[in-house]
Structure formats: C-alpha cells, structure tokens
Amino acid sequence: MKSATRFFAAVALVCATPAVSETMREAVLRRTALENGMRPFEETWPEFEPEKAAVGKLLFESELLSLTRNVSCRNCHLDEFGSADGLPLGHGAGGVGKGIERMKSPAGVLSRNALALWGRGGVGFDVFFWDGRVEASSGDVRSQFGTMAPSDDPLVVTVHLPPVEFREMIGESDATEWLRQGEVGAATRVHAEIARRIRETPEIAVPLAVASELEVGNLTYLQIAEAISAFIRSEFRLRETKFHRFVFQSEPLTDQELAGGLLFYGRGQCTACHSGAYFSDLKFHAIPFAQFGFGFNGFGIDYGRYNFTQDPQDQYAFRTPPLYNVTKTAPYSHSGVESDLGAAIRAHVDPLAAIDTSGLSALDRTEVYQKIARWSLEPSYAVELSDIEIAELVAFLTSLEFDPEPTR
Ligand code: HEC
Ligand code: HEC
Known part of the structure; x- marks a missing residue:
C-alpha cells in the first residue's frame, strides 16, 4: 500500500512539473x-574547389552571361530575399532594381517563382527546378540535353540552362529572333558566345584558366558552369x-x-x-x-x-x-x-x-x-x-x- 501511494505521488509529480513532460x-x-x-x-x-568557387562568384554576378547583356544570375538570386528575388514570378532580361521595384521595369517575366539556392548541389541533392527537368536520382543525369549532357554533374548541367532561356537571361528582340526558330544548336551558339566574351575578359578568364588548369584560349562554357557550380556549393551550403x-x-x-x-x-x-x-x-x-x-x-x-x-x-x-x-x-x-x-x-x-x-x-x-x-x-x-x-x-x-x- 505504501509503495502504491508513492507511485501515484510520482505520477502526480510528473504531470504537475512542466519541465519533465516538456x-x-x-x-x-x-x-x-x-x-x-x-x-x-x-x-x-559537398566537395568543391575553392579557386573555382572564387571565380564562380565573379561569373554569377556578371551580365556577360546574358546574351543581351542586361541581367546576371545575382539579379534573381539575391541575399536580401534569401537567395530568391522577392517576386511572385521571376523578372529577367531588361529588368531594373530589386524586389517589387523590378516589377515597374520592362523586364521579361517568367512563368515560375524563383527558387532559393540553399543546399543545392549538396550531398544527395540531385533534382533541380520546380519540375525536376534536370535530375540524377537514378545515377545518370537526365535533362533536355538527352545523351548530349555536357557533364555528369547535374548542377553543372542545371547551370547551362539559365543563359539560354528567353526572358530569363535573353531579351526578346529582332536581334535574338534567330533563337526562336528552333535552330539546331541554338543553345550551343549562345554558350559559345558567352565563352568568347569571358575569354576576352582577363580579370575573369585568367583566374578561371588557372583554376581549370587550361589555357585561356581553351576555356568553354563547361568551365564557366563548373566554376558557378563550385560557387553555389560553397556560398549556399547549409x-x-x-x-x-x-x-x-x-x-x-x-x-x-x-x-x-x-x-x-x-x-x-x-x-x-x-x-x-x-x-x-x-x-x-x-x-x-x-x-x-x-x-x-x-x-x-x-x-x-x-x-x-x-x-x-x-x-x-x-x-x-x-x-x-x-x-x-x-x-x-x-x-x-x-x-x-x-x-x-x-x-x-x-x-x-x-x-x-x-x-x-x-x-x-x-x-x-x-x-x-x-x-x-x-x-x-x-x-x-x-x-x-x-x-x-x-x-x-x-x-x-x-x-x-x-x-x-
Ligand atoms: C530572371 C531571373 C533569374 C535569373 C537571371 C537566373 N535565375 Fe536561377 N532561377 C530562376 C527561377 C524562376 C528558377 C525556377 C525555374 C523553374 O524551376 O522552372 C530558378 C532556378 C534556379 C536553380 C535551380 C534551383 C533548384 O532548387 O533546383 C539554379 C541552380 C539556378 N536558378 C541558378 C541560376 C544561375 C547559375 C543563374 C545565372 C547563370 C541564374 N539562376 C539566373 C530565376 C532566375
Ligand atoms: C504531399 C506532399 C507534401 C506534404 C504532405 C506537405 N507538403 Fe509542403 N509542399 C509540397 C509541394 C509539392 C510544394 C510545392 C507545390 C507547388 O508549388 O505547386 C510544397 C510547398 C510548401 C511550402 C512553400 C515553399 C516555397 O518555397 O514556395 C511550404 C512553406 C510548405 N510546403 C510547408 C509544408 C508544411 C508545414 C506541411 C505540413 C502541414 C507540408 N508542407 C506538407 C509537398 C508537400
């Protein structure tokens, strides 16, 4: 009897003391x-090479990656909006300003909300975009490049896409109309043009060549995408x-x-x-x-x-x-x-x-x-x-x- 009383007393104590039930x-x-x-x-x-990440930051913030030279990755992936842009839908080429300010300018408007970049390309993070149009969950990279994927790293493949998207990084004008014609190799031509510009910009090309262990003359969009991926992996780590x-x-x-x-x-x-x-x-x-x-x-x-x-x-x-x-x-x-x-x-x-x-x-x-x-x-x-x-x-x-x- 005595021990039963003690048992009930103990239960009462547990219930009455928030610290314990907490x-x-x-x-x-x-x-x-x-x-x-x-x-x-x-x-x-994830593993990343710091030298590539450092030059990747310059590329991420450069308008040279926009065929029409009027937007950089940073314009839609901003620190003040948690690496997104504070807008319902992304506002790309031609946009001016940040957040709702940007809605007043004649920007190309995208059909989706900008994604944040935290953890992207981290260990096990291998499905990209709202619809997973680049993904490597089964081991092989699947994307619209089909068997011609430029890399077996899905983040590097992902970074090939923003510069070839109309409205995102390419403004719509007569000068860019050829891209609309569904011409075979249009994306390759855009990547080649961006790489040419970067090769002609020594403050980016020289450190990129050193980090990639190549001559400046041999740099292509692949090294650009690898450097930006290293930057994303470093900067936006959890x-x-x-x-x-x-x-x-x-x-x-x-x-x-x-x-x-x-x-x-x-x-x-x-x-x-x-x-x-x-x-x-x-x-x-x-x-x-x-x-x-x-x-x-x-x-x-x-x-x-x-x-x-x-x-x-x-x-x-x-x-x-x-x-x-x-x-x-x-x-x-x-x-x-x-x-x-x-x-x-x-x-x-x-x-x-x-x-x-x-x-x-x-x-x-x-x-x-x-x-x-x-x-x-x-x-x-x-x-x-x-x-x-x-x-x-x-x-x-x-x-x-x-x-x-x-x-x-
Ligand atoms: C015009 C605004 C805009 C610009 C410029 C832009 N992005 Fe984005 N970004 C977006 C939007 C919107 C999405 C989501 C698109 C979707 O999923 O369909 C996105 C998605 C991404 C993703 C996928 C994230 C995830 O969760 O899967 C990565 C990585 C990325 N962007 C990197 C870049 C890089 C690198 C650049 C520059 C080369 C860039 N972005 C330029 C708006 C932009
Ligand atoms: C059945 C799967 C599922 C469950 C369960 C679920 N979510 Fe989601 N959640 C999603 C998907 C998918 C989206 C994006 C859908 C879209 O944008 O069309 C989303 C979007 C979100 C968003 C917006 C994120 C952004 O960046 O736009 C938040 C916040 C969120 N979920 C929180 C929650 C919370 C809290 C719960 C539990 C009450 C929950 N979710 C349960 C699948 C789920």
Whole structure:
C-alpha cells in the first residue's frame, strides 16, 4: 500500500512539473527528426574547389552571361530575399532594381517563382527546378540535353540552362529572333558566345584558366558552369540552425516552435514529403495552390512534372521545396501565388479556402477540380489544422533559418 501511494505521488509529480513532460516532448521531436532524415549540417557539404568557387562568384554576378547583356544570375538570386528575388514570378532580361521595384521595369517575366539556392548541389541533392527537368536520382543525369549532357554533374548541367532561356537571361528582340526558330544548336551558339566574351575578359578568364588548369584560349562554357557550380556549393551550403542546435546540442526551442515541430513530424504529416536532410524528399507531389500568371503551359495552367514525363500521375506535381530559410523567400509556391507562409501551409490542407470558384469560368473550375482530384491521392490529404496550429508550424519553420557566412 505504501509503495502504491508513492507511485501515484510520482505520477502526480510528473504531470504537475512542466519541465519533465516538456522533456518527453523534446525527446519525441529529437527522435522523429532523426528518423526523418535530420543530419548535422556539415554532412550535407559537398566537395568543391575553392579557386573555382572564387571565380564562380565573379561569373554569377556578371551580365556577360546574358546574351543581351542586361541581367546576371545575382539579379534573381539575391541575399536580401534569401537567395530568391522577392517576386511572385521571376523578372529577367531588361529588368531594373530589386524586389517589387523590378516589377515597374520592362523586364521579361517568367512563368515560375524563383527558387532559393540553399543546399543545392549538396550531398544527395540531385533534382533541380520546380519540375525536376534536370535530375540524377537514378545515377545518370537526365535533362533536355538527352545523351548530349555536357557533364555528369547535374548542377553543372542545371547551370547551362539559365543563359539560354528567353526572358530569363535573353531579351526578346529582332536581334535574338534567330533563337526562336528552333535552330539546331541554338543553345550551343549562345554558350559559345558567352565563352568568347569571358575569354576576352582577363580579370575573369585568367583566374578561371588557372583554376581549370587550361589555357585561356581553351576555356568553354563547361568551365564557366563548373566554376558557378563550385560557387553555389560553397556560398549556399547549409549552415547551423536553431533546430540543429536543438537536435544535436540540446538547446531549447520556444514552446510554440516545439509544438510546431511536433505537428510537422506528427499529425500535420509534413514529413510525408518534406523529409530528409533538406526537408524535401526531392520527389514530385501535387498541392492544389491557385495559379498566378500565364503559367508554364499558358492560360493560367502549369502541369509541372507532367511536361517532362507525360505521365498523367505527374500532372500538377512539383518537386517538394526544401524548407531551409523558407521564412525569407516569400512569396510561395511554383507561381508565387501565396504571399504569406501561413497561407502557403493552409493551402496544403484546405485549398478551397483560398480559391473562389464562383468567379471562375467553367473551364477554369474544371482545372481546379482536376488539381484537387490529383491532390486527393497524396498522403497529407485532408489533415485538419487550426489557425493556432498553423502559427505553430510557422514558428517551427523559423528555427530552420540561418545566415550565410560573409563571402571571402
Ligand atoms: C530572371 C531571373 C533569374 C535569373 C537571371 C537566373 N535565375 Fe536561377 N532561377 C530562376 C527561377 C524562376 C528558377 C525556377 C525555374 C523553374 O524551376 O522552372 C530558378 C532556378 C534556379 C536553380 C535551380 C534551383 C533548384 O532548387 O533546383 C539554379 C541552380 C539556378 N536558378 C541558378 C541560376 C544561375 C547559375 C543563374 C545565372 C547563370 C541564374 N539562376 C539566373 C530565376 C532566375
Ligand atoms: C504531399 C506532399 C507534401 C506534404 C504532405 C506537405 N507538403 Fe509542403 N509542399 C509540397 C509541394 C509539392 C510544394 C510545392 C507545390 C507547388 O508549388 O505547386 C510544397 C510547398 C510548401 C511550402 C512553400 C515553399 C516555397 O518555397 O514556395 C511550404 C512553406 C510548405 N510546403 C510547408 C509544408 C508544411 C508545414 C506541411 C505540413 C502541414 C507540408 N508542407 C506538407 C509537398 C508537400
């Protein structure tokens, strides 16, 4: 009898002392985070050559990479917007200024939201763009280059694409009309012209030649892309976040962050897709976000992954976005339709809350039904989240922020 009383007293003590039950919640969060792929940030660091990274920075910031000489990679991947551009849709060739300022200039407007670069090309990160049109998840690089891929490094292949995209880095004018004619080798000609310019720019060409162990005269776009890839791997490596310190060094989270973390890995089912070292399974899923702008397929439609596989299962599916620094990269979704992080999460679980179908044409409404039908196949379908819980998830996502180290 005496020992039973002591047992009940002990249970009462556990329930009454927040510090103890808190620790149990913390232990659950640590365990599930590790089970779902959380890793020390250094384990994601890829190898790169520092000399190439240093010259890659010059190339990343050079307008010589734009055929019409009016945009650099940096114009859309800015530090102040978490390496994206702060706009719903990318604004390329001809644009002036940063953030919403840029919307006032006569820029070429893209059909997709600019992606951040954190962790890209890190260990195991081998699926690129919203629709994965460059990927090496099966070992071989698959891209629109087919068997002519310029490299077996998928990031190097990815870096071949921005300079040959109209509106992104090529302005539309009579002088660039030849590119539109679907001429065989058009992309090769653009790459050759950019390489020629770089060879004629000693402050870039000389260090690039040294880093690449080639003569300046032999530099091609491949060495340019390799240097930019080294820069991306160095500059945008994952760094330590509050959540790393929580998981690996027992630093506490706030109550709200902790609650959000438990939802993220628990009932919210976010890790059905946002799993692994980058908070992305690097696979393709359909979340019925509303569509902003003209769309990749035109007239407000973007079929996402389907464009490359023609598999009906891939309709409206996009690569799960990684979530490091996601608090800094508003607006959200492949078309930037969600200006707010909470609304982006809400759209996952209650898409019609944000889409007023009564104002749509019958055709557009059908489009919404199709998206929702595709979404209903996803594991997270119909999870219920209150406003308080969404605020907790947002608080959890702030624990995934970090600042890059200042570039040497
Ligand atoms: C006009 C704005 C713009 C410019 C200029 C630009 N980008 Fe981007 N970048 C984007 C957009 C938009 C996307 C997403 C496109 C998509 O997925 O369809 C993107 C995606 C990427 C990705 C893929 C990231 C991921 O998560 O898979 C990389 C890498 C990248 N850009 C690097 C570069 C480099 C290197 C340059 C310069 C050679 C450059 N970008 C120039 C807007 C831009
Ligand atoms: C079924 C897979 C899946 C699940 C489950 C899921 N997501 Fe997503 N998430 C995605 C995909 C795919 C996108 C991008 C879709 C698009 O843009 O069309 C996305 C987009 C996001 C974005 C916007 C990111 C950006 O850069 O634009 C955030 C934030 C986000 N998810 C958080 C969450 C949270 C929090 C949960 C849990 C409540 C969750 N997701 C559950 C697949 C998923």
